[in-house]
Amino acid sequence: MGACKRPDIAERLMMALSPSDFPHEAAELEAHLKECPACREEMKALRRMEKFLGDNKDLMAELLSPCPEADALTSFALGEASDPSVERHLELCIDCREQVALIRELSQEKLDSGKLSASAQERSFFHEAVAKEYGPAKRREARAIQNLWETVSDWLNIPSLALGAAVAALLMVFLMPRGPEELRLTPVLSSAVWEKPSDTTKGPLEPKELLTARKKVAVILLLHGASEPLGQDAEQIYSKLEIVKKLGAAYDFLSPKEIKEALAGREVSGNLINVADAIFDRTSADYLLAFEILPANAGDAVKGTLFQRDRKGDLGSISQTGLSISRIPSRITTMGAELLLEAEPS
Amino acid sequence: MSHKPDELEKSLVERCCSGDRDAWDLLFETHYPTIFAVVSWRKWRFRPEDQEDIIQEVLAEVVKALNSFEQACSLSTFVHRISVNTCITCLRRKAALKRRSSQLQTPLDMVGSGDDPGAVQLKANPESGPEELLLAKERVSFLRNALAALEERCRELITLRYLMELSFAEIAERTGAKTNTLVVQLKRCLNRLFKMIEGEI
Numbered sequence: 001m002g003a004c005k006r007p008d009i010a011e012r013l014m015m016a017l018s019p020s021d022f023p024h025e026a027a028e029l030e031a032h033l034k035e036c037p038a039c040r041e042e043m044k045a046l047r048r049m050e051k052f053l054g055d056n057k058d059l060m061a062e063l064l065s066p067c068p069e070a071d072a073l074t075s076f077a078l079g080e081a082s083d084p085s086v087e088r089h090l091e092l093c094i095d096c097r098e099q100v101a102l103i104r105e106l107s108q109e110k111l112d113s114g115k116l117s118a119s120a121q122e123r124s125f126f127h128e129a130v131a132k133e134y135g136p137a138k139r140r141e142a143r144a145i146q147n148l149w150e151t152v153s154d155w156l157n158i159p160s161l162a163l164g165a166a167v168a169a170l171l172m173v174f175l176m177p178r179g180p181e182e183l184r185l186t187p188v189l190s191s192a193v194w195e196k197p198s199d200t201t202k203g204p205l206e207p208k209e210l211l212t213a214r215k216k217v218a219v220i221l222l223l224h225g226a227s228e229p230l231g232q233d234a235e236q237i238y239s240k241l242e243i244v245k246k247l248g249a250a251y252d253f254l255s256p257k258e259i260k261e262a263l264a265g266r267e268v269s270g271n272l273i274n275v276a277d278a279i280f281d282r283t284s285a286d287y288l289l290a291f292e293i294l295p296a297n298a299g300d301a302v303k304g305t306l307f308q309r310d311r312k313g314d315l316g317s318i319s320q321t322g323l324s325i326s327r328i329p330s331r332i333t334t335m336g337a338e339l340l341l342e343a344e345p346s
Numbered sequence: 347m348s349h350k351p352d353e354l355e356k357s358l359v360e361r362c363c364s365g366d367r368d369a370w371d372l373l374f375e376t377h378y379p380t381i382f383a384v385v386s387w388r389k390w391r392f393r394p395e396d397q398e399d400i401i402q403e404v405l406a407e408v409v410k411a412l413n414s415f416e417q418a419c420s421l422s423t424f425v426h427r428i429s430v431n432t433c434i435t436c437l438r439r440k441a442a443l444k445r446r447s448s449q450l451q452t453p454l455d456m457v458g459s460g461d462d463p464g465a466v467q468l469k470a471n472p473e474s475g476p477e478e479l480l481l482a483k484e485r486v487s488f489l490r491n492a493l494a495a496l497e498e499r500c501r502e503l504i505t506l507r508y509l510m511e512l513s514f515a516e517i518a519e520r521t522g523a524k525t526n527t528l529v530v531q532l533k534r535c536l537n538r539l540f541k542m543i544e545g546e547i
Binding site: 011012013014015018020021022042045046048049050052053054057059060061063064065067070071073074085088091092095099102103105106109111112117118121122123125126127129130132133134135274277 | 401
């Protein structure tokens with residue numbers, strides 16, 4: 001089947017699906033469709049898509065416009081933030097509209113506690129919660145995570161040293177100037193061979209090693225815009241990353257084989273969460289550190305993202321915390337923030 | 347309501363975060379009434395036994411979040427906000443449980459309808475077995491990933507056109523774009539989505 005000879009009409013095929021919106025164009029489009037097999041084929045696909053979207057409207061609403069986090073909804077309801085995506089969501093979601101109305105009504109109410117003292121059970125629960133969050137075990141855990149973040153931020157603050165000339169050269173070769181919608185993420189390396197810190201032949205483990213022995217970190221490096229994995233070159237780049245060397249002293253890493261298997265057959269295009277999903281789904285990783293090398297015109301040249309496996313819920317099982325090259329955000333609102341906030345020095 | 351914390355509050359937070367048990371007790375005594383008042387607000391319609399659980403959730407959240415208290419608001423605003431957010435989360439959980447129980451009565455099954463391979467839909471089928479349910483779940487997950495891979499603009503246009511069922515003129519009014527541009531953009535979006543999920547629909 002040949003290509004359409006009237007690309008100017010082909011671009012406007014959607015008009016034929018909405019004749020009431022475009023009554024004047026309908027005749028021209030119909031005439032073109034009779035003569036053009038390529039456009040007829042494309043119309044079939046567009047009709048299938050429209051039908052699929054119509055048949056699965058509820059599911060699509062859930063996927064395309066999920067309920068905002070409770071805090072974002074509260075912010076919106078109280079007029080602290082105006083977010084168009086929240087506004088759109090409210091038009092689709094009766095539950096959230098009701099919640100906004102409740103939040104607004106509550107903010108106008110003068111509440112009377114009616115009960116000034118807590119029960120013994122509530123007190124006891126509170127003390128347990130404090131012990132759990134601020135007790136010795138938690139402080140050790142927080143210190144371990146803090147080590148990780150300090151190492152990450154050290155590295156992110158000195159990108160030129162960390163990446164080295166090799167990466168810069170590769171960026172020039174592989175990053176083609178494309179529109180943002182065409183950017184692709186290509187995992188170029190999954191992991192490296194590590195000397196694990198818990199080597200018992202060297203004597204008793206240090207407390208920090210004991211503490212982190214069960215934490216597994218996957219580290220991946222991704223290039224925006226590269227169409228092919230970089231093979232041996234990537235291995236060389238990876239071995240130069242200071243972050244990887246430093247983390248290797250405190251964390252257990254997944255083997256390259258494990259991560260390659262997890263990523264096998266996964267479409268990574270433009271969606272880092274896919275990678276995280278695959279890695280958490282098919283490996284024993286607790287954290288995933290993904291470094292994206294972005295095009296020069298994207299602002300910061302390197303973006304680090306920490307994903308954490310969240311064992312609490314069925315849905316949204318991965319939390320994500322973004323880092324920019326120059327700073328660790330001081331305020332983060334996602335669930336993943338907990339990890340970072342715990343890690344930040346008070 | 348959103349005034350900044352005074353020196354006493356700052357000091358209280360610092361003492362709490364350093365593990366001072368007396369400071370935690372003081373924080374509890376001071377802010378427990380707020381938590382109770384928000385959670386027991388009649389319009390949430392929580393049952394008394396649920397209120398007890400929710401109060402415990404708020405307490406746990408306050409303890410957990412105090413480390414991240416940024417001093418941009420007073421401690422009472424901070425506690426009030428956590429209480430409201432927790433109540434919203436609990437309302438959602440209740441609604442989800444209700445939905446889930448009705449879904450269990452009519453399990454989901456991905457069913458193609460007859461001659462048209464495009465008519466894949468989530469259809470209630472009481473005879474669905476675990477394998478079919480798993481398949482449906484996997485396909486939903488596939489669709490979720492495909493949508494996540496679309497550009498934000500595409501997600502917005504699909505939402506406006508197919509979920510909110512707006513005309514192109516209405517979409518143009520909302521987005522400030524011309525209708526001619528919108529038809530071109532939406533067609534590209536649908537084509538992209540089609541390429542990603544063609545094998546699944």
